[in-house]
Amino acid sequence: MQLILFLALAVVAIAAAVGVLLSKNPVYSALSLLVNFAVLAVMYVTLHAQFLAVVQVIVYAGAIVVLFLFVIMLIGTETHLLGARGRSRRIATVIAIVAGAAFFATVAYVSIAGSLAPLDGPVPGQGSVQAIGEALFTQYLLPFELASVLLLVAMVGAVVLARKPKGDEL
Amino acid sequence: MNLLTSQVPTTYYLILAAVIFSIGAVGVLVRRNALIIFMCVEMMLNSVNLTLLAAAQQLGQLTGQIFAFMVMAVAAAEVAVGLAIVMAVVRHRDTTNVDDIHLLQG
Numbered sequence: 690m691q692l693i694l695f696l697a698l699a700v701v702a703i704a705a706a707v708g709v710l711l712s713k714n715p716v717y718s719a720l721s722l723l724v725n726f727a728v729l730a731v732m733y734v735t736l737h738a739q740f741l742a743v744v745q746v747i748v749y750a751g752a753i754v755v756l757f758l759f760v761i762m763l764i765g766t767e768t769h770l771l772g773a774r775g776r777s778r779r780i781a782t783v784i785a786i787v788a789g790a791a792f793f794a795t796v797a798y799v800s801i802a803g804s805l806a807p808l809d810g811p812v813p814g815q816g817s818v819q820a821i822g823e824a825l826f827t828q829y830l831l832p833f834e835l836a837s838v839l840l841l842v843a844m845v846g847a848v849v850l851a852r853k854p855k856g857d858e859l
Numbered sequence: 860m861n862l863l864t865s866q867v868p869t870t871y872y873l874i875l876a877a878v879i880f881s882i883g884a885v886g887v888l889v890r891r892n893a894l895i896i897f898m899c900v901e902m903m904l905n906s907v908n909l910t911l912l913a914a915a916q917q918l919g920q921l922t923g924q925i926f927a928f929m930v931m932a933v934a935a936a937e938v939a940v941g942l943a944i945v946m947a948v949v950r951h952r953d954t955t956n957v958d959d960i961h962l963l964q965g
Binding site: 691693695699701702707709710712714715718719722725726729732733735736737738740741744745748749751752753757760761763764782784785786788789790792793796797800801803816820821823824825829832836839840842843844846847848849850851 | 866867870871872873874875877878879880881882883884885886888890891893894895897898899901902905908909912913915916921924925927929930931932933934935936937938939940942943944945946947955965
């Protein structure tokens with residue numbers, strides 16, 4: 690049953706990823722991205738990461754996709770489909786696809802050759818809020834606090850960058 | 860293989876993550892719209908999260924989940940700053956096409 694669920698979700702996730710890649714309209718790309726994030730959230734649940742699944746829906750599907758849609762609405766949808774600029778662009782596309790396929794082949798080979806037998810060892814606390822919270826506030830307290838500083842710096846940077854420039858010059 | 864009872868091997872998760880990461884990488888290389896390049900980068904980060912969670916499940920440890928949590932925090936910071944940069948570029952150059960933004964090109 691789990692395997693059927695996984696395969697169905699995997700098909701949807703890959704289709705959504707291809708949709709992000711191929712959509713002419715950035716809005717459709719953002720919506721495909723939303724589908725991709727939602728499907729991965731379901732997969733996180735199957736991987737015993739309930740808390741991260743919820744965070745995935747709130748942060749990625751909620752905040753990040755909405756931010757993307759806001760920016761698309763603010764700046765309009767100027768579209769350049771792949772292969773729009775003649776021969777050199779077409780060659781670049783072919784090179785990109787070959788490079789992507791080579792990367793995938795390498796990782797897939799390593800994954801299969803690595804012989805990861807299913808250990809069936811459950812994650813402690815099943816990835817619940819309690820388990821994650823205890824780890825974050827004891828063993829991983831420093832990275833957690835540093836992440837808060839990082840978010841603060843990013844917020845200040847975003848405000849400074851997005852501010853309307855005084856006069857003509859920024 | 861019995862489809863109804865068998866568990867999902869960790870390898871499948873890793874391969875799915877590799878597929879999504881590769882699609883994202885091709886998107887970064889192929890698309891010229893800065894916004895869509897950003898979306899592909901987010902997709903790549905997400906596939907890495909999937910890898911981390913699969914590894915956490917495989918090893919029966921919580922560390923991978925904490926790491927994925929940190930990746931999410933960094934991704935949120937990155938997208939906020941990145942989209943602000945896109946807005947600033949659009950305001951000054953009136954384009955989101957990365958081929959048109961070549962001031963640093965020699």
